[in-house]
Structures are given as C-alpha cells and as structure tokens.
Amino acid sequence: MPASAAGAQGRARGSAIGPYTVLRELDDEPSGIPVPERRFIGRSADGDRTVLIGVPLPGADSGRFLAEAADSRYLLGPWSSPAAEVAAAGDDPWHARPYAPVLPLPAALTVHGGPLPERTVRALGAALVETLVIGHGQGLAHAGVSPAAVLLAADGPRLTCFGSVRAAAGDGTPRSGLPGLESGSLPPEQATGGRPHPAGDVYALGATLAYAATGHTVPERDELPAALRSVVTACLSREPAARPRPAELLDLLTADGPPAPASGPPHSATLPDADGGPAGRAAALLAPGWLPGRIIAALARQSAGLLAADLPVPPAPQD
Template sequence: MERAHTERPQGHSPRQIGPYYLITRLDPAGPGFPPAPERRFIARSADGDRTVLVRTPGEGVDPERFLVEADAARRLLGPWVSPVAELSPPSDSPWYASPYLPSLPLPVALAVHGGPLPERTVRAIGTALAETLAGAHATGITHAGLSPAAVLLAGDGPRLTCFGAVRAAAPDGEQRSGLPGLEPGSLAPEQASGGRPRPPGDVYALGAVLAYAATGHTVPDSAELPESLRSLISRCLTRDPAARPTAAEVLHSLPPASTAPASTVLDSSTSLLTPGWLPGRVVAAVARQSAEVLAAELRVPQTHGA
C-alpha cells in the first residue's frame, strides 16, 4: 500500500489516542490525494486484545460537532458501514473508534492499482454505497460526508466512514466551499453554499465518488466516464437537486452490465461483491497491511499493573 507515517494528533501524546496505542496512520501523507475530514489511525489497546481504527478531527473541524456527528453515526446501520463502537469520554480530546478491518482508502487503492479502477469494481462500490444511502434515507438519515476519502475498500466490500463531515466542518448557512478537509468536487452546490445536508446531496457525492473511482477525478469530462455509467453518473452530478436520481434508483441501475436489474437490494450487492471484485494489486496491498498490523502486535506497549 501507499505507506503512511504515524503523526502526532492534536491534543494527544505522540503514540497514544485515548486507551489506544498507534500503529500507523491509515491515510497517506503528502500531496496528491483528496482531503479527508478525519485523521484515521490503526491502533491497539494496551492489553493487545483490540485493534481499532481510531479517528480524530481533521484540520478546521469543530471538535464538539465532530463528536455529535460520531454519536449520530451509531444510527447508520448496514454491512457496508464502518460502525462507531466507542466515543471518547468528556474529559478526553475528541476521538472515536471502529473495529479494525484491513482496508485501503479509495484514493490509495487507485494509487496502488496505478490508475482508475475497473468498471466491475466501480459498480460494486456504487451498489454497496447506494444500498447504504438508500437505507439511511428511508429512515430520515443523511450521511453528509461521502467523498473518495470516506470510502475504505476491504476484501469483502467497501466501508463507508466520515459520517456528518459536512455538518462537522461548518454549521448550516455558512459557506463550506474551500473549507479544510472537504473535497470540493464531492460537495453538492447547495451544500457548498451552506444549505442543510439532504439526501440529494448524498447522491451528488455518490456520483462524485463513482466518477473518481472510474477516472481519478471527482469532476471529470463526460467523455472520460465509462459509456455504460456515463448517463447515471452525470445525472447524479447535476446541479439541480430535484433532477438527481434517488439512492434507491442508483442502486437498481448498477448491477453487472451483463445481467438484468436485480429484484432486491441484497441481490444487487451480492451479485457484484464476489471474488475478483477488487483488482489483484489492491488485494495484495490489503493483505500486506493486514500482515504488517499483525506483526506490530508485539511492539504495542503493555500495561503493567496490579
């Protein structure tokens, strides 16, 4: 994988966040990658029993709003969500943790692969994300944080993170365009100008993520997009929220090109997330990360106590 360097999170000791000791940073250091609104680290408990993905606020993100959104993310359910399992106590600097799953951020996966991902992979990412968003929207939840950096690719499918990033970055009514941590191509125009996050904004961001996976850009020229996905992605990225498809409509437009539309949500995702859905280089990088994290286990400081 693109190697990341452990860095000191603001408000924390160099090697520890809450009860967890840092192993490495998940996101790559240096330019050339879309921004992420969170700092994400692979870490382990002092007793060595728990390995987690722990997050702290990114630059410019309000710490209190960050924790409010992390707490709200507990309501976002489904197999393609990186669940919020633990929140920092009030006395600690803000962080939250999810169970560790070997995975690469979508921008790193493109770097490892050497360019845009195959159409099969793009469709698989799209179905998993659309399935999650459709379920959230049906219960009145808006994700408000989807971008390329928010998507992690694991061996068994994508995982969605960064819930509420737009709301955490700025209150409604405040201009969000250009704020640190927010990927400008993933911000729907109505959200960039300060509008309240709503489901059509999630669909816009979904279109940007699919465009990025297919081309390496969140706002590509239409001709760059795969022909079979061009119309769908373009409709997601239209400036008029009312003209965008719903997440459920996107989901039913994304089965493998060689099959008829799936009759159920489950059929749609499982038909794509089968062995071989990820390119070989990405699979190898995920496996290498897993091995490196496992090898780091003995280096985690142990707690000596009563």
C-alpha cells in the first residue's frame, strides 16, 4: 500500500491529532495537484474550538516542518494564515490555526467546473501580492506558494504552507521531484537547490495565478486570458531579475486603465498602515461577488455540515 494511502487510513474521522479530533480531511477533491502537507478540520474535546490542522507528509523532515510552522507565526497581513498552535517538542508534529470555511484552490476549480473568472484571479493575485510584500518587508521569503497553499474564503484568500520548499530539502539540495512539491510552481533557481528568495515567490505566484486562470501551472501562453497574459508570463520568467517587483505586480493586477510603468516606484499602499493594519488595495477587489456562486455555496455547505457534526467518539482502549 502506498505511504499516502496508509496515512489517509491513519487519519480517519475520529482519530486524534494533538488535542483535536479529526472531523474530515480538507483536501478531499481529486485535482492531481500535490499538497505540501496533510490538512484536516478538527475539533477540541470540549467542542469549543474548531481548527484547521496540518501534519507533514510521509517522509518529510518533522523538525523542519515544526520550525517552519513556528516561523509562520510571525507573518502579518489579513491574507496570511499563520499557525496559531504548534506541537510540543517530542510529540508527533502538527500545527493548527482557527477554522474558517475554506476551499483549497484546486478544490475551488473542481467545484466551479473549470478555471476561475478574470475578476476572481485578479482579486486573488492582489491579495497574495500584498501578503508577500508584507512578508518580504519582514525579511521572509514564503518559499511555498503553490495552488494547494492557497485557501479561498468568502472574504478573501489565505496563504498557507509557509516554507514548504525549505522543509522539503536543505539548501543546496536539488528539490525537483520531492513529495508535496508542485513542479510548475517551483522557481527554476530553487529546483536546483538555490536558496529561497523573494523573486522566487513572484515566480510561484505567477504559476498559481496561471493555475487559477487555466487549470495549469505551466500553460501555453495563448491559454491565458488576454488581460492577464503579460503579467503572468512576466512572473514566470526563468531569470529572477526579469520578474516584476511585487509592488509593480500589484499595480498591474489592480489597474482599471493602462498598467503603471514597470519602472515606477513601489506603491506605498502595499505596506502596513500606521496602526499596523493593511493599507492595501486588494480589499476593493474582494467586494461581494469576487467568488463565483458555486464556490460560495460550497463554503456554506462545508460550514453547515461542520456545525451539525457530532464529535466522533474515540474507540475504547484495548485491554
């Protein structure tokens, strides 16, 4: 039996991960897109807390998984989704964050029946760019942007799976073909073992937006919607220096008219405001209607199903 199948059986409904009981697996839509970690929806024994739980894939470095989960707690911004809890040293590795109704991006395409509308892709891109800008300003490269790392909620996307590239292999180690890595989202310079850096995040973002718009992370140029073609292909440049800066990318994604010149200064609206909150422009694109109706309906069904779910009774211990 493949390790992934054995792992799935070992995390059935009612099993325990840390202090939580598994209600269901989050990544249950057949998409063929690798996931950087196993993800579940769980609930505390008293029923008061419902959380999203992540555990490492079979064969992953548990120490690095926990270190990256701990690092993610420093990420800021409304569209990031850092870990709120991390397993204690010596325990089986896991991390958790508060639950909100979400669909992984690949599942959202399955629910929608194909690629997402241009409005949705632009809003998704703007929110993710703002998240990356804030992280880069903190001196962090996300190093794990991919379709499966993006969760869609009614009020906007959430970027998860911080550091999956670094968790998969040490610096200098070729990363192509490792479990959980979506090859189309892996920047060429990191596939050969280069250190994660902000320009690599831009490449991975371009692949993620390409997936949202076409269903493929490496589409043919003509597959991309005309209005998104130039921005996505620029992100996917094999040369890191040729990729747009995140601030330029935000201009392109939020422009109502002609794109801002690529040589223009960074947009101050991509940074936190004086109170530490987002001063970004993605919120304007995330107005009601940014997500297609079928996805909104799926989020509502997920929420209703969990509200009605009884906490599974764990099996009695064997004598």
